[in-house]
Amino acid sequence: MSGFKLLRGRSLFWKTFCRSNSLLSDFEIQHKTPRCIKATPIPLALYGGRHTVTMIPGVGIGPELMNYVTQIFNVIGAPVDFEVTQIDPKRHDNQELDYSLVSIKRNGVAIKGHVETRSTDTTVKLRNIAIRNELDLYVYVMICKSYPGVPAKHSGVDIVVIRQNTEGEYSMLEHSIAGKVVENLKIITKENTMRVARYAFEYAKKNKRKKITTVHKANIMKLSDGLFLKIAKQVARNYPDIEHNDIIVDNCCMQLVSKPQQFDILLTPNLYGTIVANVICGISGGPGLRSGKNYGEAFAVFEPGTRNKGIMIAGKNRANPIAMLNASVDMLHHLGHDHHARKIENAIYQTVTKDKVHTPDLGGSATTTEVISKIMDYL
Secondary structure, three states: OOOHHHHHHHHHHHHHHHOOOOOHHHHHHHOOOHHHHHHHOOOHHHHHEEEEEEOOOOOOOHHHHHHHHHHHHHHOOEEEEEEEOOOOOOOOOHHHHHHHHHHHHHHHHEEEEOOOOOOOOOOOHHHHHHHEEEEEEEEEEEEEEEOOOOOOOOOOOEEEEEOOOOOOOOOOOOEEEOEEEEEEEOOOHOOOOOOOHHHHHHHHOOOOOEEEEEEOOOOOOOHHHHHHHHHHHHHHOOOOOEEEEEEEHHHHHHHHHHHHHOOOOOEEEEHHHHHHHHHHHOOOOOOOOOEEEOOOOEEEEEEEEOOOHHHHHHOOOOOOHHHHHHHHHHHHHHHHHHHHHHHHHHEEEHHHHOOOOOOOOOOOOOOHHHHHHHHHHHH
């Protein structure tokens, strides 16, 4: 009941805030139209200058890496307290997922590891997707920038992947007909495509990026991907200073492997974004470096950039902690604690590039604790 009251209170706050500032009409508040992105509700869980953030450790290497995040925050005095929630992948109900969602809605911000769903019961929600869809985290951002000194197939990579995060093949509208035919409905809507396209161009404008490439398969899926491409082109007309082009997803993967330096920002539907992001990680140092940011109109969730559970190395002191630490840096920037974020960023950069303290996935022999120890030295 207390959770319901908190959610109801947040909803009432949002409506009152919008009306009092003449930001939204009653219709727009009710139906969450794209104009809602003009309003930026601040995180509510701020007490005495300290933010409370939901922490979901997840499975595999997630719990041990979250412990290091907590340790580092304590060392630098970051004004953040964590509310830890667990989601057991073996559970066959949605109770822990629902509690975690209440926690995120209460706090406004979360950091998470990989949340797994092992149940074959179709009534059990896929947890990672459910978190994004339930919180309307409509855009996902992953910055892929090379670390000098890290062995990689390509150097000088500096690509931002911005993907639609709640639709496409991940709409969770899948069913079987008489056990013989399976349908998976790919949903592309004008409203959500407009939101993510606007976000991409505003991001480019704010961060002085010069080019956006829309990734699609509109030559085959003429209606769904065709709509995504059409909306991207419409939005691009409002940003004449930013170059816009498009590329078919299979050609995009080939070009990434051969010459990734030609790309600046990739704007993608949901599934294609997952694929190209993993390709970029593979050619620029691996999955242990990148963080991912999930944004909606009211909530934000930060996590490692790829679905790397690390089950086989969990508890063996071999996991690369950099991706999780970068996720914590993204979270600190989002909360406005830029000073603390920059301290961790600098310590990571010095450790990885200057001292070359690398875990086995980067071709080194350092343990997780050795990487953390070196970062602590800088802090």
